[in-house]
Amino acid sequence: MSGVCTAEIIGNDEIAPGIFKLRLRLPAGYQRPEPGQFVNLYLNDPSRLLPRPISVCGWHESVLTLVYAVVGAGTRAISGYGIGAKIRVSTPLGNGFAVQPVKSCILVGGGVGVPPLLYLANRLAENGRDALAVLGFRGEPFLTDEFPCAVEVATDDGSAGFKGNVVELLEKLNLPASGTQILACGPKPMLGALAKFAAKRGIALQVSLEERMGCGYGACVGCVCKTAGGSRKVCEDGPVFAGDEVIWDE
Amino acid sequence: MSDLRVIFCGLELQNPIVTASGTFSAKGSGKFYDFSRLGAVTSKGVAIDPWPGNPTPRIAETHSGMLNAIGLENPGAERFIAEELPLIRNGIDFSGTRIIANVAGRSVEEYVRAAELLNAADVDMLELNISCPNIKEGGVSFGTSPAVAAKVTQEVRRVVTKPLIVKLTPNVTDICEIAHAAESSGADALSLINTLTGMRIDVRKRRHVLANKTGGLSGPAIMPVAIRMVYQVASAVKIPILGMGGIMSGADAAEFLMAGASAVAVGTAALVDPTAPVRILDELKDFMDEHGFANIEAVKNALK
Ligand SMILES: Cc1cc2nc3c(=O)[nH]c(=O)nc-3n(C[C@H](O)[C@H](O)[C@H](O)COP(=O)(O)OP(=O)(O)OC[C@H]3O[C@@H](n4cnc5c(N)ncnc54)[C@H](O)[C@@H]3O)c2cc1C
Ligand SMILES: Cc1cc2nc3c(=O)[nH]c(=O)nc-3n(C[C@H](O)[C@H](O)[C@H](O)COP(=O)(O)O)c2cc1C
Ligand code: FES
Numbered sequence: 001m002s003g004v005c006t007a008e009i010i011g012n013d014e015i016a017p018g019i020f021k022l023r024l025r026l027p028a029g030y031q032r033p034e035p036g037q038f039v040n041l042y043l044n045d046p047s048r049l050l051p052r053p054i055s056v057c058g059w060h061e062s063v064l065t066l067v068y069a070v071v072g073a074g075t076r077a078i079s080g081y082g083i084g085a086k087i088r089v090s091t092p093l094g095n096g097f098a099v100q101p102v103k104s105c106i107l108v109g110g111g112v113g114v115p116p117l118l119y120l121a122n123r124l125a126e127n128g129r130d131a132l133a134v135l136g137f138r139g140e141p142f143l144t145d146e147f148p149c150a151v152e153v154a155t156d157d158g159s160a161g162f163k164g165n166v167v168e169l170l171e172k173l174n175l176p177a178s179g180t181q182i183l184a185c186g187p188k189p190m191l192g193a194l195a196k197f198a199a200k201r202g203i204a205l206q207v208s209l210e211e212r213m214g215c216g217y218g219a220c221v222g223c224v225c226k227t228a229g230g231s232r233k234v235c236e237d238g239p240v241f242a243g244d245e246v247i248w249d250e
Numbered sequence: 251m252s253d254l255r256v257i258f259c260g261l262e263l264q265n266p267i268v269t270a271s272g273t274f275s276a277k278g279s280g281k282f283y284d285f286s287r288l289g290a291v292t293s294k295g296v297a298i299d300p301w302p303g304n305p306t307p308r309i310a311e312t313h314s315g316m317l318n319a320i321g322l323e324n325p326g327a328e329r330f331i332a333e334e335l336p337l338i339r340n341g342i343d344f345s346g347t348r349i350i351a352n353v354a355g356r357s358v359e360e361y362v363r364a365a366e367l368l369n370a371a372d373v374d375m376l377e378l379n380i381s382c383p384n385i386k387e388g389g390v391s392f393g394t395s396p397a398v399a400a401k402v403t404q405e406v407r408r409v410v411t412k413p414l415i416v417k418l419t420p421n422v423t424d425i426c427e428i429a430h431a432a433e434s435s436g437a438d439a440l441s442l443i444n445t446l447t448g449m450r451i452d453v454r455k456r457r458h459v460l461a462n463k464t465g466g467l468s469g470p471a472i473m474p475v476a477i478r479m480v481y482q483v484a485s486a487v488k489i490p491i492l493g494m495g496g497i498m499s500g501a502d503a504a505e506f507l508m509a510g511a512s513a514v515a516v517g518t519a520a521l522v523d524p525t526a527p528v529r530i531l532d533e534l535k536d537f538m539d540e541h542g543f544a545n546i547e548a549v550k551n552a553l554k
Contacts, residue, residue, distance in 0.1 A: 002281040004524050042522065046498075047314045049469055049522045074311075090282070090524055212307040214318060215521045218278030221294065221323050222309040231302065231323060236278060 002217065003030065004090040009081055010063065016142035019112075020079050021057075022066045024089060032059050034096030035120035036185075036208055036240045039064065040216040042088040043074055044081070051216050052078070053235070055185070055208070056092065057115035057143075058122070064091065067115035067143060093216050094239045097206050099124070103179035105131040107149075108166050108194060110186025114143050116208060117185055121147050134173070136166035136186070167193045177201045182243070184208070192248040205243030209234050252538035253545040254531075256289070258490055258513050259413035259438040261374060263289035264346040266546055267503065267531045270494050270517030271295060271352035271377065271417070272320065274527075276337035282524035286345035287531060289513060291338060293330065295354035295379050298364040300326040305461040310450050315471030315496075316518060317448050319462035322354045322382065327367040335372055348374040350415070356385040358405050366409045376410055377492075378403065380432075381419040381444040381466075393419035393444075396431035407436035415492060418442040418483075420472075425479045426486040433487045440483060441492035441515065443476045469518040470496040477509045484510025498522070500533025507549040 011023035033039075033056040040051035052074050058065030070079050081087060097120055099105060105124055107117040114135050124131045125148040133147045136154040141161070144151050153161030154169040162169045167190070184194055185208035198205035211234040214220035218236030225234055226247040232238065254265035268290040269279070275294075276285070285291050303323025310317040324330065330351075338349055351373040355361030361378065368376055380393035380402055392398050403416055416432040418425060420443040429440055445466025450459040476495025484491055493511025497503050498519045506514045519526035543549050 002524075004282060046470075048311060049314070049316055049518065050309070050311045051521070088523070212309045214309045214316065215273070215278065215524070217275075217281060217524055219273055219275045220309070220318065220521060221272075221303065221320050222306075222318060224303065224306060224308075224323065 002090060002092060004088060005030070006086050007064070007089045009083055009085045009087060011083065012079070012081055014079070015067070016140045018070045019142045020068055020070065022068060022078065024064045024066070024087065026062045026064055026089065026091070028062055030062060030091060033092035035123050036096035036116055037092040037094050038239060039066070039089050039091040040093060040213075041078065043077055044085070044087060045077060048074055048077070051090070051213060053093070053213050053216055055116035055119075057119050059119070064089070067112070069112045090216065094235055095237070097183050097208070097240050099129075099183065100181045100204060102181045102204070103130065105129060106170075106175060106180060106182045107131055107133040108170070108182055108184040108186070109133065110136040110166060110190045111138060113184070113186030113208070117183070118143050118146055120183060121149050125149060134166050134169055136169070136190070165193075166190065167197050170197060177203050180204070181206070195243040195246065195248055198243055206240055207243050207246065208239045209241060209246070210239070252535060252543055254535060254538070256513055256546045258492070259375060259415070261348060261413060262346065263348060263513060265289045265531055266507065266513035267527055267534065268292060268350065268492060268513055268515040269520065269527055270515035271379065272318075273517040273520045276334065276341050279520065279524065280341050283528045285527070286342040286347050287528050288347055290348035290350050290374070291342070292350040292377060292515065293334065293338070293352050294324060295322045295352045296324050296327050296330045296364060296368065297322065297354040297356075298327055298360050298367070300324065300329070301354075307459065307461055308465075310459040310465065312448065312450060312467065313471060315467050315469035316521070317450060317460060317465035317467055318445070319460045319465035321462065324354065327364045331367065331371045339372055350375045350377050352377045352379055352417070353406070354379050354382050356382060358402050361402055362405050362409055365406045369410045369412055373412070375413040375415060377415040377417050377441055378406055379417050379444065381417065391419055391421065393428060394422050396427050399428050400431040400435040403432050403435035403437055413438045415439040415441050417444055419444045420475060420479055421447050426482055429483045429487050433489050437489060439490045439492060440487065441494065442483060443472070443479055443495045446472055446475065468496070470498050472496050473502065477505060480506060480511050481509040497530065498526070500530050500535070500537045503530055503534045504537050504549055507546060508553045510550065512550070
């Protein structure tokens with residue numbers, strides 16, 4: 001069952017410039033989200049109506065961890081909420097990653113696409129699965145040292161790790177195509193380039209997409225993306241889609 | 251205990267709370283609340299053929315409101331009847347919740363064909379969305395001309411045996427003129443208001459926020475406009491009104507009733523709070539108990 005509840009903020013710390021880790025205590029009884037699912041945060045400001053969709057980054061005994069970037073007025077407001085403050089949340093929303101029984105999972109993240117992959121990496125480690133995380137950042141990397149698996153970092157300016165983007169880094173890493181699945185989250189151009197990369201090598205790919213949302217639960221048809229099977233709702237049919245299902249060129 | 255039942259177009263609703271078109275889906279909304287508690291649920295706009303809708307972004311936030319430019323994406327009447335309608339029916343089971351099918355079209359013929367199919371389907375009432383752009387008239391909305399509004403209402407009326415609600419657009423100079431045209435062309439009820447056309451620009455990116463450039467403004471920002479229009483129309487026509495536009499609370503719902511609405515619809519509030527329709531129902535009940543209103547008629551007649 002999905003639900004909307006009032007959660008208590010038990011942590012809201014800046015972990016890198018403009019990047020915050022928010023920890024929320026939910027009332028008991030909420031199911032553990034699946035990696036790739038997201039929640040909606042509602043602002044404590046009645047003049048800002050729309051939900052802010054944020055991917056699940058961690059979950060432990062009704063404590064939900066989210067990592068968000070301050071990009072606009074809403075996330076700026078949330079970054080000012082202190083410990084003990086209340087915030088409304090609906091959870092869990094959307095569908096998680098469909099991990100195949102392959103030898104190795106490659107988790108490819110860009111920027112604020114990294115947090116859901118940390119949750120996925122932890123779940124894979126829990127299940128004794130092998131993984132490699134390939135993470136790209138425009139600025140200072142974050143969360144990289146929390147991954148329970150091997151991590152390769154790329155930065156645009158080369159200030160940390162590989163200088164370039166994650167697709168260039170993947171090309172350099174020269175991974176085997178068989179026995180591999182890529183699970184990715186990041187900006188759409190990155191995911192589009194990754195889809196080309198995976199298609200060329202015959203690597204299975206799952207991508208988590210972003211779109212502007214009205215409701216987050218399939219009612220308003222605001223968040224669609226084009227796929228081979230027609231128009232699909234990112235919030236209800238996604239946010240995770242098969243890489244070869246999404247129509248990238250628009 | 252107050253009695254919340256209302257008679258609307260000759261049908262009993264167990265209470266006056268209805269979902270507004272485009273903000274409800276049986277599967278999605280049903281995850282958050284039991285919609286069999288509501289007076290009625292309204293489908294999103296259904297046209298005779300599938301419509302692809304507009305490119306994204308389709309949604310933008312505004313001060314105390316939002317813009318949407320969905321472009322009436324819908325699977326077409328046949329798939330709506332085969333797929334969405336059974337889900338709604340399953341969710342309301344043996345409750346008295348009514349089903350309203352919202353009808354969209356780009357020409358009078360398209361409206362008539364969709365209305366004919368929906369009239370024969372498992373729905374209780376039809377709501378004609380005459381805010382749609384008329385492709386034969388350069389995209390001007392049907393609902394902005396009394397003559398065109400009358401024409402589409404008459405033609406649809408001919409094929410519809412179930413109660414017919416005509417949903418008015420607020421983007422007009424004189425809403426009462428359009429209301430009269432719909433009433434005299436056979437509408438059993440009116441619903442108002444649809445969204446107000448708006449636009450936003452991202453000044454940093456120097457771009458339109460919506461891919462479609464313009465969109466429909468909804469939410470609490472439009473409520474005073476809606477209240478005024480419901481009040482004006484209620485004094486101009488004899489048929490009942492389904493009032494909507496920015497309802498966020500039970501008190502807001504009561505305000506629409508006092509302005510002259512017989513029932514009210516909750517739209518944008520359900521995006522801000524997925525349980526809004528049932529929360530507003532509970533709040534309206536509490537409001538009526540607290541202020542000693544025995545029934546909805548008493549609220550409707552309360553304005554001094
Ligand atoms: C499924 C999903 C998961 C996400 N997970 C994360 C995450 O884990 N961490 C993170 O930092 N960000 C994440 N995002 C992006 C995040 O939702 C936006 O950055 C945030 O909504 C911006 O809000 P704002 O008020 O600061 O920005 P504003 O620009 O002021 O917001 C205005 C409106 O646009 C919407 N909006 C703006 N940017 C985006 C965007 N990129 N995607 C969707 N809606 C947007 C807002 O929700 C709001 O309704 C995710 C988005 C989606 C769709
Ligand atoms: C996302 C969205 C989709 C809508 N789709 C429809 C529609 O398909 N047909 C229609 O008649 N009205 C549609 N509307 C208008 C609403 O039904 C309602 O008239 C309007 O939003 C005002 O009410 P509100 O402020 O409570 O949302 C839509 C509104 C929104 C926000
Ligand atoms: S955000 Fe409303 S349908 Fe996806």
